[in-house]
Amino acid sequence: MRAATTLVRFVVYWDIDGTLLTTARAGVPALEDAAETVVGRRPDLTAMHTAGMTDPMIAEAVLQAMGHPGDPASCDLFLDAYTAALPYRLRHKRGQVLPGILDALTYLAARQDVANVLLTGNMRSGAEAKLQSYGLAAFFATGGFGDDGSDRSDIARAAIGRATECYGRAAGSGVLVGDTPYDIAAGQTVGLRVLAVASPSHDRRELEALEPWWVTDRMPPGAELLEKMAQETPTPVGRTSRGS
Numbered sequence: 745m746r747a748a749t750t751l752v753r754f755v756v757y758w759d760i761d762g763t764l765l766t767t768a769r770a771g772v773p774a775l776e777d778a779a780e781t782v783v784g785r786r787p788d789l790t791a792m793h794t795a796g797m798t799d800p801m802i803a804e805a806v807l808q809a810m811g812h813p814g815d816p817a818s819c820d821l822f823l824d825a826y827t828a829a830l831p832y833r834l835r836h837k838r839g840q841v842l843p844g845i846l847d848a849l850t851y852l853a854a855r856q857d858v859a860n861v862l863l864t865g866n867m868r869s870g871a872e873a874k875l876q877s878y879g880l881a882a883f884f885a886t887g888g889f890g891d892d893g894s895d896r897s898d899i900a901r902a903a904i905g906r907a908t909e910c911y912g913r914a915a916g917s918g919v920l921v922g923d924t925p926y927d928i929a930a931g932q933t934v935g936l937r938v939l940a941v942a943s944p945s946h947d948r949r950e951l952e953a954l955e956p957w958w959v960t961d962r963m964p965p966g967a968e969l970l971e972k973m974a975q976e977t978p979t980p981v982g983r984t985s986r987g988s
């Protein structure tokens with residue numbers, strides 16, 4: 745945590761999968777490992793669409809698809825088995841840090857008036873495993889995680905609460921960087937502006953239809969993001985356009 749917290753003017757909240765990095769779906773065999781632990785047989789989850797879903801949502805969906813009740817205790821067991829299996833799976837299937845991310849994080853981390861905060865559906869230990877595996881862990885001191893709730897809006901509230909404790913009031917009017925409609929919905933629910941970065945799974949047109957603050961085809965330079973944040977007054981919660 746930085747010493748002069750009152751200097752923070754801009755808080756940037758980051759989704760992980762599909763935004764900071766791709767694991768080349770290394771998490772899928774870890775999910776299969778977890779299902780096997782809980783249910784006793786191994787599903788084939790290769791075709792499952794998990795983009796934007798929180799880990800607790802995925803746990804419940806996988807268990808129920810296998811005919812299991814997917815009760816909270818079983819979901820917890822599933823998530824423990826998943827995060828235990830993940831580091832091994834991450835070593836054996838390699839994805840990449842996405843274009844523009846390392847430059848943007850490096851630039852933003854060097855600024856005294858900016859804080860980078862996680863806002864991810866990953867369980868905290870899974871998030872740490874992914875970030876360590878791809879060399880990004882040092883950029884983040886706090887965040888909101890799948891441990892904070894199944895709904896991404898609850899995770900967003902937790903992330904804002906922790907960021908406010910660390911960095912002060914600016915945390916309530918930051919920008920959320922994400923790649924799916926789930927990120928946009930969560931940001932809009934809690935009053936964060938959303939930078940939606942298009943991907944093959946969710947293209948520009950699909951994201952623009954949901955009216956986030958900004959849609960780009962790749963992560964813009966950190967300086968460009970800060971300039972746009974500084975120019976535009978945050979939209980109050982419940983309003984649909986600036987100045988209305």
Ligand SMILES: [Mg+2]
Pocket residue numbers: 759760761762763795796922923924
């Ligand atoms: Mg994502």
